[in-house]
Amino acid sequence: MNKIFYFILVLIMSACSVETTTNEPTTSGTSDGTASAPAELTVGTAKSGGIATNGDSYYQFTTSATGAGSYKLAIESMVVTDGWASYAVTTSLYSAAGMTSSSLLDWESCAASCALYFDYQNLDASKTYYLKLAGFGTVTYSLTVSQGGSEGSTNDPVELTLGTAHSGTIDNIDGTWENGYSYYKFTTAAAADNYTLSMNNSDSLDCTLYFNSAFTSKSYTYNNCKAGTNLSDNFTGTTSTGGLSASTAYYLRIEGTLTTVKTTTYNITVAAEGN
DSSP states (O other): OHHHHHHHHHHHHHHHOOOOOOOOOOOOSOOOOOSSSOEEOOTTOOEEEEEOTTOEEEEEEEOOTTOOEEEEEEEEEEEEESOOSSOSEEEEEESSTTOOGGGEEEEEEESSSEEEOGGGOOBOTTOEEEEEEEESSEEEEEEEEEEEEEEOOSSSOEEOOTTOOEEEEEEEOOTTTOOOEEEEEEEOOSSOBOEEEEEOOSSOEEEEEESSTTSOOBOTTTSBOOSBSSOEEEEOTTSSSOOBOTTOEEEEEEEEOOSSOEEEEEEEEEEETTO
């Protein structure tokens, strides 16, 4: 009787032990850094890296003490395995650790090796920025962050000396969607006066004078250039004859207007009228 019971028990257990097979996705490759400990990129130096299958890689880089201006990210030698989307990677640039939506500066995507210009967002000097790269498949690449041609930022404008030419540059990009900017600052002399802007740019540019360091307060009527080559203007403040206030800081933005990617060079001089 015991043998019969044991035999029946073995049959029941065998019937319940049917092996099942699941097709779980295979992860390959290696991601770089983490959200809390990003891998370090040195500006101007290439770094090999990659993203594990459908994963994320995290990086950070620090601008130099004189490095306010535009930056770009070159993603080169990209190899994608088992890609499934219309792009291979997406990139997000953040201005603060933690990489939350409130510090997001730019979002871009690449289907293959590419150069990204961070929406031509000018970055501040001596500041750390953060990158998140998301992969669609398994991705390897070489990354290089380098400084672009545009100068200054809203927080770190280039200081101009009155009456002295400054050798400047600006990145022109697709003016249909984006414009490159260079940011400057000058301080007026001890008497109210009109001030002239003189440039020798061979490519078309534009300009706007601002009355505050946030580059938000301006007078469209009297302090905007007519876009073109050899840019010039006469800054008169808020009226046609009032002049700029004495011993006051003013802020100047130069804007690219071309529809092709190009770095334009020029000399820029701001001087009291008649000097």
